[in-house]
Amino acid sequence: MSRAALTQLAGPVALVVATGVVGSFTSRATEIYFLSALISVAIVVSVYVFVGNSGVLSFGQISFVALGAFFAGVMTIPLESKQGVLPDLYPVLRDHTVGDLASLVGAAIVGAVFALAVGLPLMRLSGLAAGIATFAVLEITHNLLREWTKIGPGATTLSLVPETTGLLRATLGTLVVVAVALAYQRSRFGRTLRATREDPLAAQAVGINVHRQRLWAFALSGALGGLAGALYVHMLGSITADQVYLELTFLSLAMLVVGGTTSLLGAVVGALAISGLDSFLSEAEQGVTLAGGTLDLPQGARLVIVGVVMAAMLILRPSGLTGGREVGLGWLRRQGRNA
Amino acid sequence: MIGAISAQTLVDAVGQGAIYALMAVGIGLVFGVLRLVNFAYGQLIMAGAYALAFASQHDWPVWAGIVLCFAVVLALSALMELAVFRPLRTQSPAVMLVTTFAVAFLLQAAALLIDVNDGTLGETATSIASLNQAITIWGVDVRKITLVAIVVAAITLALLALLLGRTSLGLQLRAASSDFHTARLLGVRAGLVIGAAVLLAGLLAATVAVMLTVQNPFVQYDFALKETIVVLVGVVVGGIDRLWTATLGGFLIGFASGVINGALPTDKTVFLPSVLFALVIVVLLARPAGLFTRSGTSLVERV
Numbered sequence: 031m032s033r034a035a036l037t038q039l040a041g042p043v044a045l046v047v048a049t050g051v052v053g054s055f056t057s058r059a060t061e062i063y064f065l066s067a068l069i070s071v072a073i074v075v076s077v078y079v080f081v082g083n084s085g086v087l088s089f090g091q092i093s094f095v096a097l098g099a100f101f102a103g104v105m106t107i108p109l110e111s112k113q114g115v116l117p118d119l120y121p122v123l124r125d126h127t128v129g130d131l132a133s134l135v136g137a138a139i140v141g142a143v144f145a146l147a148v149g150l151p152l153m154r155l156s157g158l159a160a161g162i163a164t165f166a167v168l169e170i171t172h173n174l175l176r177e178w179t180k181i182g183p184g185a186t187t188l189s190l191v192p193e194t195t196g197l198l199r200a201t202l203g204t205l206v207v208v209a210v211a212l213a214y215q216r217s218r219f220g221r222t223l224r225a226t227r228e229d230p231l232a233a234q235a236v237g238i239n240v241h242r243q244r245l246w247a248f249a250l251s252g253a254l255g256g257l258a259g260a261l262y263v264h265m266l267g268s269i270t271a272d273q274v275y276l277e278l279t280f281l282s283l284a285m286l287v288v289g290g291t292t293s294l295l296g297a298v299v300g301a302l303a304i305s306g307l308d309s310f311l312s313e314a315e316q317g318v319t320l321a322g323g324t325l326d327l328p329q330g331a332r333l334v335i336v337g338v339v340m341a342a343m344l345i346l347r348p349s350g351l352t353g354g355r356e357v358g359l360g361w362l363r364r365q366g367r368n369a
Numbered sequence: 370m371i372g373a374i375s376a377q378t379l380v381d382a383v384g385q386g387a388i389y390a391l392m393a394v395g396i397g398l399v400f401g402v403l404r405l406v407n408f409a410y411g412q413l414i415m416a417g418a419y420a421l422a423f424a425s426q427h428d429w430p431v432w433a434g435i436v437l438c439f440a441v442v443l444a445l446s447a448l449m450e451l452a453v454f455r456p457l458r459t460q461s462p463a464v465m466l467v468t469t470f471a472v473a474f475l476l477q478a479a480a481l482l483i484d485v486n487d488g489t490l491g492e493t494a495t496s497i498a499s500l501n502q503a504i505t506i507w508g509v510d511v512r513k514i515t516l517v518a519i520v521v522a523a524i525t526l527a528l529l530a531l532l533l534g535r536t537s538l539g540l541q542l543r544a545a546s547s548d549f550h551t552a553r554l555l556g557v558r559a560g561l562v563i564g565a566a567v568l569l570a571g572l573l574a575a576t577v578a579v580m581l582t583v584q585n586p587f588v589q590y591d592f593a594l595k596e597t598i599v600v601l602v603g604v605v606v607g608g609i610d611r612l613w614t615a616t617l618g619g620f621l622i623g624f625a626s627g628v629i630n631g632a633l634p635t636d637k638t639v640f641l642p643s644v645l646f647a648l649v650i651v652v653l654l655a656r657p658a659g660l661f662t663r664s665g666t667s668l669v670e671r672v
Contacts, residue, residue, distance in 0.1 A: 085463075087462075087463045087466065151650075151654055152650070152654075154654065155653060155654070155657055156657075157462075158406065158462075158605050158609060159605065159653045159657040159658070161466075161605075162601070162602055162605040162606070162649065162653060163649070163650050163653045163654070165602070166602070166646035166647070166649045166650045166653075167646075167650070169642055169643075169646045170642070170643045170646050170647060173639075173640065173642040173643045173646075174640075174643060177639040177640060178640075280470045280473075280474065281474075283467050283470065284467055284470055284471055284474070287463070287464060287467045287468075291463070291464075328482070328486060329485050329486065330478070330481050330482040330484075330485040330486065331482060333474070333477075333478030333481060333482075334475065334478040334479050334482055336474075336478070337471060337472075337474045337475025337476075337477075337478045337479075338475055340471040340474065340475070341453070341468060341471040341472050341475055344457075344464065344467065344468040344471055345452070345453060345456050345457060345468060346456075348457060348460045348464045348468075
């Protein structure tokens, strides 16, 4: 890896590692905030790999997270209880159980295959048509996961999933997602796709196959989304189809745009900023002591404040907190010269 | 199949289609001048429904509740235009769309805050529910609100057609929708057309709020959310670039879901969303610019 790549990787990696390390010094009760912040980073980066690099707005990315989460969950429930709680499953799912590391890899593969299959026709679309078509994918995935008892728990909660995503594994998993995302965006494929984002006509004119480039990114983001979903379900221990649906879709897109849609650093910063704010406010709803005074918010105020902050940031700084730029050696040198 | 669909189902489906068509017009009008898909449109309707519930709980007369509903929705529309749409006018469509998500999220959270702090989840607006009674015409039970919805939608669409086709403001709106820059160069004032579109959309949202609240007087923070999403899909499938294709798309998706829900028993409809959304994908792949758009007239292309 070149020095430029290493310095661009430094910012996101430092943020992820810092979140993990700080989290390990806190009590059991607050550790969950750091865990969910790390998972948010993984999910938002998986969305970024497609949406950020291609410039095509997709509402379907969370369906890969959902699929990964349900696959990893169903495959790791201990055999002796699985036949009891999920009797309707296809025999191949019902009679086999894998280790939780294997389930992470499996979820990534399932996510990639699903994204590839769905993307093959859909990646021909652009603009609003692409937005609504990918949204249709989210609806179909949710509908199937919620109703089809041969592949999952149906309308009930999927529970008894081993809770194996601790801080260490969440940090390592998120680092893998971040590193893969950076490696992709600096590769020939990533640069080609970013060229199609800036000017699709010019890109086609120099011989780039826009459909194929978007498809690679979609499949990769499906793999990362599946992995993030698997980490997520192993953190929660139980999940319903509604937890990986509309709200998560909107929240992760908002995190991406707040951070800055076109940079990996933006995805990481946006996810950490919004989930940090959210965690702080949910503590404040219980009452926290801050700078000598006590802050005690009424129940429900958390979501209002998160909404106000998101809307205000988008209105006042539409290019995001990072302005959509990576921070690397070149950027640091320029700052040094200007100072 | 047709034999299984009763006249009852058809009437209800037309009523639902009429309401969805009005929402489609509201979304389409704003999209025309701003190139902005306003996802928070459903929350305008929700705010109107809360206003109706508030009036009902304080024993206001029905007309006063409806006036309050219109006042709240119009004020909120104006606020949205000033605080959100205006600063973002020059941004990319993606940023604008995601900002309206954030606004929708914010308004829902505010509604949830009201719900949590008064101790009951959801409010009821009982005073206008009398419109929900049925009258029998030729053996078909027609709820009064269905008739009201169909008549109001027809009148509103006719008035809107007159406004767009016969007045100077309408001409300016159409000009701005087809090419905003050229329209401005020719003397159309941006603030005027955008303000007019946003207020018209607000009027439609308030109308829809009244009709949806009559049908479902139990008002919660996610009121009209599902409807908005379905209408958005219908609008894009119909063709969002032109108002009448968008309206037709909204009507059709409302009518179709009404017919299917009425004709099939509940246990057969669990996978219905999958089938419908698969159809949406097929239509978009075949005609990305919209089902009713003439080919070759749109800039939307496949790669």
